[in-house]
Amino acid sequence: MAVKILLVEDDTAIREMLQLPLHKAGYAVREAGDVRTAKALLLEDPPDLILLDWMLPDTSGLDWARTLKASPITKDIPIIMLTARGEEEDRVRGLDVGADDYVTKPFSPRELVARIKAVLRRTAPITSEEPVEVEGLRLDPVSHRVSGNGEALSMGPTEYNLLHFFMTHQDRVFTRGQLLDQVWGTNVYVEERTVDVHIRRLRKALALTGHDHLVQTVRGSGYRFSQTP
Amino acid sequence: MAVKILLVEDDTAIREMLQLPLHKAGYAVREAGDVRTAKALLLEDPPDLILLDWMLPDTSGLDWARTLKASPITKDIPIIMLTARGEEEDRVRGLDVGADDYVTKPFSPRELVARIKAVLRRTAPITSEEPVEVEGLRLDPVSHRVSGNGEALSMGPTEYNLLHFFMTHQDRVFTRGQLLDQVWGTNVYVEERTVDVHIRRLRKALALTGHDHLVQTVRGSGYRFSQTP
DNA sequence: CAGGGATGTTACAGCTGTGTGACGGCGAAG
DNA sequence: CTTCGCCGTCACACAGCTGTAACATCCCTG
Numbered sequence: 001m002a003v004k005i006l007l008v009e010d011d012t013a014i015r016e017m018l019q020l021p022l023h024k025a026g027y028a029v030r031e032a033g034d035v036r037t038a039k040a041l042l043l044e045d046p047p048d049l050i051l052l053d054w055m056l057p058d059t060s061g062l063d064w065a066r067t068l069k070a071s072p073i074t075k076d077i078p079i080i081m082l083t084a085r086g087e088e089e090d091r092v093r094g095l096d097v098g099a100d101d102y103v104t105k106p107f108s109p110r111e112l113v114a115r116i117k118a119v120l121r122r123t124a125p126i127t128s129e130e131p132v133e134v135e136g137l138r139l140d141p142v143s144h145r146v147s148g149n150g151e152a153l154s155m156g157p158t159e160y161n162l163l164h165f166f167m168t169h170q171d172r173v174f175t176r177g178q179l180l181d182q183v184w185g186t187n188v189y190v191e192e193r194t195v196d197v198h199i200r201r202l203r204k205a206l207a208l209t210g211h212d213h214l215v216q217t218v219r220g221s222g223y224r225f226s227q228t229p
Numbered sequence: 230m231a232v233k234i235l236l237v238e239d240d241t242a243i244r245e246m247l248q249l250p251l252h253k254a255g256y257a258v259r260e261a262g263d264v265r266t267a268k269a270l271l272l273e274d275p276p277d278l279i280l281l282d283w284m285l286p287d288t289s290g291l292d293w294a295r296t297l298k299a300s301p302i303t304k305d306i307p308i309i310m311l312t313a314r315g316e317e318e319d320r321v322r323g324l325d326v327g328a329d330d331y332v333t334k335p336f337s338p339r340e341l342v343a344r345i346k347a348v349l350r351r352t353a354p355i356t357s358e359e360p361v362e363v364e365g366l367r368l369d370p371v372s373h374r375v376s377g378n379g380e381a382l383s384m385g386p387t388e389y390n391l392l393h394f395f396m397t398h399q400d401r402v403f404t405r406g407q408l409l410d411q412v413w414g415t416n417v418y419v420e421e422r423t424v425d426v427h428i429r430r431l432r433k434a435l436a437l438t439g440h441d442h443l444v445q446t447v448r449g450s451g452y453r454f455s456q457t458p
Numbered sequence: 459c460a461g462g463g464a465t466g467t468t469a470c471a472g473c474t475g476t477g478t479g480a481c482g483g484c485g486a487a488g
Numbered sequence: 489c490t491t492c493g494c495c496g497t498c499a500c501a502c503a504g505c506t507g508t509a510a511c512a513t514c515c516c517t518g
Binding site: 114144156 | 401402404407410449450
Binding site for chain 4: 157158190194197219
């Protein structure tokens, strides 16, 4: 699923300069020239990260950052402040306000992208890293390994993700559409029958240690992962 | 793992000047512009050394140094104070407070690196630099040497840091981004593919004694160091 | 029992991610 | 100054994975 970025910057030149690099980096960017517009976009579809200019026509970006970080709803959205050189004092206040990082103008698009990645990495929610085990079938997210009764099982990335999702959501039927959303990510256009193929590949991998019976078909509905048939 | 340094300095010019030399000297540097940010970084991942500016926007660096040296948890982290010329009196107080060394601005990066080495040498706990050995592959942080089955292996500083990090964090998958954070340091912005190249160089070095299989690729996720394939 | 929809299975062409060699730059060493 | 070594980036090659179509098989329904 594409990472959504809200770019709040009144300088059109900078916005245009960033458009292409951010898009090439795989980010879905939405732009605003002032805080008023930004607020509207924020409510409409909350982004995963906000690039916030320090100087804005209506409200100070700094003030808005403080507001965002104060609200329990928006406080977890990371903010990178864009500051002009010579606003060192502002920069300090920016971090003080709760911004996650700052970039000093002029900056290279490459540096910005690198910082975005770093911030997203740092603020990423801690995903379940606990090993899961069912009937001797073991999946360890930390080492990224799957084994059946101690014997190593090898599979592709998609099959691994599929299995991880199944093992953490047992005894529940999922439609092909739900699996596409959860495992492939939303906003992907893929045929539903593709799920069948990956189910097949997963079963084939699990069959090596006889664990393929855990992946069950519910005719007319979808698939289920369960110990009981 | 690379020696981690926390640089607390509000002057961006100085931070930029130090970034490259410190990185090239093999240190993973994290930066903070004020004590508040520094505290956060300190808690997140304790560094091996702190470079502390005397004048800071929020709290006096001197006060913070005193606090650090008073706490049993942080008192063993060496501190080098960065002082402006003519603050001789401060310097005395700095040392009095428990700082391990001081450097007077302006200073050359080379001089700073030399002092860092000296301080680390002086304060290096005998216990924290344990040699690591896996399947006859041996890395000794004290002598900074790597050998496979007794035969010496030569590699560049980055490959050494990478290997050290891997050997102290086995059986765990790291993304390229995480490796950049941990081995290169958070404030160095390089392409993620650069990691691939250094992995390649590391493997090439290890291949001399047939230990290259320990560095494993996890397609779609990153790299892993492990005895088991 | 026949028909038809749903699912299993296989093959394959395209694409993405990774391996690999080369190159220019830069600082250190001499 | 020159030489050397290391670093970051790029371009290209290749292997593995992905999504889709086509065909086979299964199972429900009437």
